[in-house]
Amino acid sequence: MNILHMDLGADSYDIVIERGALQKADEYLELDRKVLVVTDGGVPKEYARTVAAMAKDGVIVTVSQGEDSKSIAQFSAILSRMLKEGFSRRDAVVAVGGGVVGDLAGFVAASYMRGVDFYNIPTTVLSQVDSSIGGKTAVNLDGIKNIVGAFYQPKKVLVDLDLLKTLDSRLVSEGLAEALKMGLTSDAELFELFDKGNINENMDEIITRSLMIKKNVVEQDEKEQGLRKILNFGHTIGHGIEAHEERHGLYHGECVAIGMVPMVSDDLRPRLIKILESLRLPTAVDLKADEIYEAMTHDKKGEGDQVTVITVSEPGEYEMKKVRFKELYPKIQMIGI
CATH class of the missing domain: 3.40.50.1970 (Rossmann fold)
Known part of the structure; x- marks a missing residue:
């Protein structure tokens, strides 16, 4: 316990x-x-x-x-x-x-x-x-x-x-997408568990480490005024995808998985895609970039024509910045059609 x-x-x-x-x-x-x-x-x-x-x-x-x-x-x-x-x-x-x-x-x-x-x-x-x-x-x-x-x-x-x-394996994988998100932004050792492929034997540690990260973030920023926004990594574009759920049938975690792909560095992206594929998570979606963009701009986390986004250069290292929605369009094109 x-x-x-x-x-x-x-x-x-x-x-x-x-x-x-x-x-x-x-x-x-x-x-x-x-x-x-x-x-x-x-x-x-x-x-x-x-x-x-x-x-x-x-x-x-x-x-x-x-x-x-x-x-x-x-x-x-x-x-x-x-x-x-x-x-x-x-x-x-x-x-x-x-x-x-x-x-x-x-x-x-x-x-x-x-x-x-x-x-x-x-x-x-x-x-x-x-x-x-x-x-x-x-x-x-x-x-x-x-x-x-x-x-x-x-x-x-x-x-x-x-x-x-x-749970069936698809539901397990979509949940692991959120744990992977935590590792990318806040815990390089958690990310390594995914990178090495030791998932089933480390499930207790993966869940506990993920909860510890979220606990620490919430304690510092309960109402999402600042730091807690790191938990939205992958969600801004992910929610734009999720808005079209009736067409692609993807789960929340699967949409977040796709949303993370454009938001990591070019060096890290191949490693992330390899992990997502090993978990049988999608890395792109059969939606037009314009459709994702339109839905994304209606997301509640937007502030006028701007939104706070999280990017990751290396596991455990993130950057939080405000950008104009239009600056994200090239990133959306990476995972749409």
Whole structure:
């Protein structure tokens, strides 16, 4: 077992990294109350049932798998269910799922009665290494990802690597793209684990090192005023690709993987592409550069005609700078058609 402490003053919490943690969730979480467990159809049913059975009064809500569930309509429906079930300000919401479930359930918890306790039990590599901590909660609106939401920290996060055993290899790889992102910007040794190809035997270390990086960044910049923007490495162009999800069918981590390719130095790019290919992650997309560019300029992180971008020259070394969107067009051409 490894416990990382997120030091955010009154909003501090522990991140428990332990195989088998789900089976004793009641030892870590305060479940002696009414608990709403939010999960999705792709998560094994027994995960949510295990948590609900430990609660004094457990209510399970299962949403459809996929990004479409991060909608205002689904957000409203869950709030209505909580109201109907008589949830009070003393009760809690637990997310049992991947990033979509965590974002949605967290925003529900932040909003119901101006905030109830929220716990996160991530069940994918992507959510375990990244989205389960840091307090970003949100839903999508009019095709724009995460445009409506709030910073709302969980009370505790349980990272149980045994929950990854049911994931198919594509989902594992898309999550590893986010861990690779962390290594590129902040941890050369983490990057080396990927470069050497020792993935499966080092999964515990990869997830723990990734969480430590994000923890340290969030502690210094909780509301993304500066340093936390390094976590967006690969995301600016990645979100431009992701906006066309209905056409290419790529997952979030796959879009981030492609988005990282143009943002590293010419010397580093071949090494990155080799790693992405070994993970069966895409390095380009069958979209016109103009289509990616148009979607990218609508990304919420833009500031007028400018955006803050992260570039990496060597593993563990990054540069953060503001550029005009049009300066990114040649980079988009590297991964589009």
